[in-house]
Amino acid sequence: MNDMRKVERDVDAREVKISARDCQVWYGDNHAIKDVNVDIEEKTVTAFIGPSGCGKSTFLRCLNRMNDMIDNCRIEGTITLDGQDIYDPRVDPVQLRAKVGMVFQKPNPFPKSIYDNIAYGPRIHGLARGKAELDEIVEKSLRRGAIWDEVKDRLDAPGTGLSGGQQQRLCIARAIATQPEVLLMDEPCSALDPIATAQVEELIDELRKDYSVVIVTHSMQQAARVSHKTAFFHLGNLVEYGETGQIFTNPRDPRTESYITGRIG
Amino acid sequence: MSFIPVFVLILLWLALQGPVITAIVMNSLPDGALEGLDSGARQLIQAEISSIAAGNIFGTPEPWKMEAARQLVRLHDISVWALLAITLGLSGALVLFSRRRVSAEFRARHGVERIVSGLMIFCAVVAIFVTLGIIGSLLFETLKFFEKVPFTKFLFGINWEPQIPIREGQVAAAGAFGWVPVILGTMVITVVALVLAVPVGLMSAIYLNEFAPKWFRATAKPLLEILAGVPTVVYGFFAILVVAPVIRDFGQSLGLDVSPNTALAAGGVMGVMLIPFISSFADDALSAVPQALREGALGLGATRAEMMTTVLFPAAIPGIVGGVLLAVSRAIGETMIVVMAAGLMAKMTINPLESVTTVTVQIVTLLIGDTSFDNPKTLAAFALGMMLFIVTLVINVFALRIVRKYREAYD
Structure with a gap:
């Protein structure tokens, strides 16, 4: 499995970007996340793996407070971003989400032009002064999203008219345009074909130079290919968290081993 | 399925037996009975015979009528028995036929x-x-x-006085059929209704869809639907007994000259009627916007207000516009509220505090009462109806085109 890795894993300790302590999540009476402790490092790709319904997406959505929108969702414990508790009442979730961007499972471009899709975040956050600066941000984001060459001649075309893989890269570029510090990706490749998946994975590898990337994935190969660190969730518990290489070659917990060898899931 | 032909036969038989039997009876009447009578009188005799046959005998009818009635009853009995026999026979034959057709290869579904x-x-x-x-x-x-009445006089005339003299020398208006003041009244009332209904309907839809807690939505939606089910006559009462006096008193306290039947009262109440209409359309349009788009906007750090105005609204606008345009055509065609609460006199005014009349009100008043159908006064109602039909048709077509054109903008 090691030969599939695209990333060189440097083991030197990095700074912790996001830290969760004793995190609990309930949906009504359903205890979805139990006692999760995790440190997500800066400029690292962290993968969350685990069987369906194990809580990995739920936990991911806690990291930028997207669960606030769900009526009966209750969260306990602390999650800090750069040492600041993100569930502190003084923290505005809107501003948090500008810092912690998110890419969703299904590509969700707005029914606007490609340009307006990318410019959406910069516009609402006032990142650009004037049209020229905005143009520059759009171009830069599209280039970073590895989609510039495909769309540069039709920035006025609707974003919904692109293919699935292009739409997903557009959504990634849209998230980048807001200049987040952390990028959360919730199964970004599950709706894509292998070629588009490979493009997105290359992109993730590119992004880790500047961002912390947290990716939820169903594909263990994908986790092995793109991530430095892997967390294995099972039934709402964080079972094991460590170096990706170690998790896949030498798991400590028998449940992790069962999952990656395909016996549970 | 083999009984369909039998069923069709029974229907046809029942439909035709009456006229056929009557024709036979009428033809077999003694010579001279119908001589020199026009069709009205013949029908009278026919009806008399039928009622004798049904057992309602008044006075002492002529013997030939009694005879005809007996023949009618006899033929009727024969017809019923024949129908029964033929039905049974045909059913049997069809059952046998279908039993022979039924086999493993027979594909009944196609038929x-x-x-x-x-x-x-x-x-x-x-x-x-x-x-x-x-x-x-x-x-x-x-x-x-x-x-x-010349077409141009109707279309561009600014006088609507449909009372024309019925007899020579009668003191009445000369009769003028210019529809402009009437359609203007319709427009004033429609505008008043929409000014009330569109903002309130949209806001309530937005609140119910995006902000309201579940229990509130579960209570408020059915209540709004009850509002949609209130008969327009009841809205009419409301307009004339509650809203109009309030507006009048309020206007007078401000020193304004307010007529008792104001366009404001009729239009306002009509607006209330349209609120559930617009809000349910807007609600559907907003619900149809995928959740993924909402999350996408919020995930980029948009506030809820920004999400609403920049993503949700543009995506839902075709449905909303379609709903508003359908509401417009309902407002234009609405009759009962304006008959009760708006005025009868056509006036060239756009002041909502004055009394105006509408196309529908005029149609109603023109057709009420005994009027002959070769009178321009009566015929004017049809011309107004035609124009109303054209206006609402154009608006409906327009609305449907908008809805269809943008329907799948997202997905």
Whole structure:
């Protein structure tokens, strides 16, 4: 499995970007996340793996407070971003989400032009002064999203008219345009074909130079290919968290081993 | 399925037996009984015979009528028994026939599907033909009207005084058929209604869809739907007994000259009627916007307000516009509220505090009472109806085009 890795894993300790302590999540009476402790490092790709319904997406959505929108969702414990508790009442979730961007499972471009899709975040956050600066941000984001060459001649075309893989890269570029510090990706490749998946994975590898990337994935190969660190969730518990290489070659917990060898899931 | 032919036969038989038997009876009347009578008198005799046959004998009818009635009853009995016999025989034959057809290779579904699809085509065609029939009759009467009143005078005339003298020398208005003040009244009331209904309807839809807690939504939506189910007559009461006096008193306390039947009262109440209409359309349009788009916007750090105005609204606008335009055509065509609460006199005014009349009100007043159908006053109602039909048709077509054009903008 090691030969599939695209990333060189440097083991030197990095700074912790996001830290969760004793995190609990309930949906009504359903205890979805139990006692999760995790440190997500800066400029690292962290993968969350685990069987369906194990809580990995739920936990991911806690990291930028997207669960606030769900009526009966209750969260306990602390999650800090750069040492600041993100569930502190003084923290505005809107501003948090500008810092912690998110890419969703299904590509969700707005029914606007490609340009307006990318410019959406910069516009609402006032990142650009004037049209020229905005143009520059759009171009830069599209280039970073590895989609510039495909769309540069039709920035006025609707974003919904692109293919699935292009739409997903557009959504990634849209998230980048807001200049987040952390990028959360919730199964970004599950709706894509292998070629588009490979493009997105290359992109993730590119992004880790500047961002912390947290990716939820169903594909263990994908986790092995793109991530430095892997967390294995099972039934709402964080079972094991460590170096990706170690998790896949030498798991400590028998449940992790069962999952990656395909016996549970 | 083998009973369909039998069923059709029974229907046809029952439909035709009456006229056929009557014709036989009428033809077998003694010579001279119908001599020199016109069709009205013949029908009278026919009706008399039928009522004798049904047992209602008044006075002492002529013997030949009694004889005819007895023959009618006899023929009727024969017809019923014949129908019974033929039905049973045919059913038996068909059952035998179908039993012979039934086999492993027999595909009954194809036949059934053909019959059902035929039925559906028939239903669709019925609706279309009824519409064409309505247009046809309307058009016919309208053309008769325009033979008496020039088209340009109708379309551009600014005087609407349909009371024309019925007899020589009567003191009455000369009769003027300019529809401009009437349609202007309709427009004033429509605008008043929409000014109330569109913002309130949209806001309530947005609140219910995006902000309201579940229990509130579960209570408020059915209540709004009750509002949609209130008969317009009841809205009319409300307008005339509650809203109009309030507006009048309020206006007078401000020193304004307010007429008792204001466009404001009628339009305002009509607006209340349209609120559930607009809010349910807008609600549907907002619900149809995928959750993924909302999350996408929020995930980029948009506030809820920014999400609403920049993503949700543009995506939902076709549905909303479609709903508003349908509400417009309902407001234009609404009759009962304005009959009760708006005025009867046509006035060239856009002041909502004055009394105005509408196209629908005029149609109603023109057709009420005994008037002959070759009178321009009566025919004017059809011309107004035709114009109303055209206006609402144009708006509906426009609305449907907008809805269709942008329907799948997202997905």
